[in-house]
């Protein structure tokens with residue numbers, strides 16, 4: 239049974255909780271006890287042929303039979319697959335691969351035995367159609383042979399996931415952390431170990447990390463790196479008395495779609511608490527799972543998390559902004575109330591109280607859609623008791639149909655004139671005091687607001703007001719393994735084979751950033767202001783940025799840049815998605831992601847230098863980007879060859 243619902247309901251993924259079990263050759267009983275004890279799945283050793291002592295015994299080797307001089311294979315080692323039903327195996331059991339396995343041992347015999355055992359156990363788990371196997375932590379400083387074996391396995395694995403067990407550890411001594419023998423005695427950063435491993439396995443989408451949470455935690459910045467990694471599983475040893483930091487970490491991981499596994503023996507005389515009062519197995523069968531209080535505690539932490547904000551439950555599919563309906567736009571009441579506030583302030587500045595009943599302000603909504611900004615402007619006029627005349631300019635003829643019926647329905651005919659045309663070509667009958675538009679993309683200028691408003695500026699009075707009056711784009715470097723993998727299927731070969739493969743790595747994606755680690759504060763990229771002296775400025779831009787990733791983060795891997803915008807509508811009224819100033823509960827925009835063809839590895843203390851260009855041609859506008867420090871990346875999207883917006 240999943241961990242229940244967060245306050246206010248959580249329509250996203252369920253959070254499951256498993257339990258790591260000791261070796262038990264009675265698998266049906268082991269499963270039944272744990273599932274009835276409240277867990278969703280067990281992590282279990284799959285052998286039936288030898289005892290758990292054998293696994294612990296460093297001298298243990300799989301039994302091999304030589305059937306000719308060149309080949310050897312292990313004797314059958316597991317129990318029958320019939321002890322559980324196929325659906326029990328696939329839904330409730332995660333295979334635990336023998337922990338003695340050491341694929342990079344100096345001892346050649348141990349290394350070879352390890353290879354045989356690993357392949358044999360994974361083959362058996364595949365035969366059982368398990369969803370996942372938990373792999374032992376790499377031992378020692380090297381993981382090359384382990385990664386080589388896993389690559390061989392991953393190539394023919396079917397759909398099973400492999401979870402590599404990694405302890406959450408980092409020495410706070412950064413000089414040691416960045417030295418090549420990073421996993422040497424006493425000095426380690428386990429993220430480095432994971433990073434080498436997944437690079438050797440080319441970010442394989444079936445390889446995830448199973449993070450072992452130990453009692454002491456490294457610094458917050460270094461822990462945050464893990465949020466950009468795929469599928470977490472935390473080993474919540476030490477419940478139910480977690481420190482405040484551990485509680486925060488657990489809930490932060492919940493926000494990054496992890497699963498939890500509780501492991502080890504109960505070590506507490508469990509105090510009776512809120513979590514205990516809910517369910518009590520004693521009432522049902524006189525038996526209570528020894529780790530039930532720990533499970534209840536995890537469920538309690540999950541359920542008491544803040545409700546998801548309204549917008550996350552409305553969440554439209556934002557992969558394709560253009561496909562989003564006007565209907566969805568119009569649900570974003572926060573956006574329109576910000577516009578209404580801005581128009582109200584502009585009206586009051588434009589017309590004094592004394593002139594309020596005699597002067598009519600001319601306001602043009604350019605890109606009116608189905609009319610919500612017309613409504614917001616009329617409400618602002620009513621609120622400020624100013625007289626208003628509106629031109630609603632819209633190029634989409636289908637939206638114009640709805641706009642006409644809205645004006646009729648609301649009885650606005652006297653005050654609103656609908657103009658069905660492109661604002662860049664319209665010959666306005668008079669000039670406007672206020673020009674209202676909402677042509678912003680997730681990166682501010684990426685939906686060509688600058689070019690459209692340059693065209694519309696002709697019919698704004700010299701001293702007229704543009705709402706928005708300016709907007710700025712922002713970027714920050716991110717670890718985004720999942721996003722990178724989503725782009726990567728088009729890029730399976732190390733050498734780009736065709737234009738199509740390249741295209742996917744040179745395109746910016748509008749995405750909800752769930753599993754990302756934001757490695758540095760955002761920095762502004764391009765700013766546009768309106769109205770502008772068009773004889774002096776162009777819409778081309780270039781910006782070089784230097785990001786200093788906090789040194790206690792340790793090393794990191796940058797998969798690309800998250801992009802945002804902030805717009806000043808008028809004076810102090812703003813609207814935007816830049817994380818530190820984002821307008822609460824506004825859901826019209828998700829961030830944009832600019833990928834890097836090859837992830838960039840950044841060591842502590844090394845600056846990350848990135849360059850962004852906004853380029854304008856006669857028919858299109860596009861961005862180009864590259865990294866120059868710590869190492870040079872390729873130039874992305876030269877001449878807008880992969881991604882552009884047509885004028």
Ligand SMILES: C[S@@+](CC[C@H](N)C(=O)[O-])C[C@H]1O[C@@H](n2cnc3c(N)ncnc32)[C@H](O)[C@@H]1O
Pocket residue numbers: 567568604605606607608609610611631632633634637659660661662676677678690
């Ligand atoms: C992001 S939508 C906003 C619609 C509406 N104002 C709202 O806030 O719900 C932008 C609108 O501007 C229109 N538009 C874009 N470029 C335009 C142009 N050059 N001339 C006229 N309308 C344009 C689009 O068709 C679309 O209806």
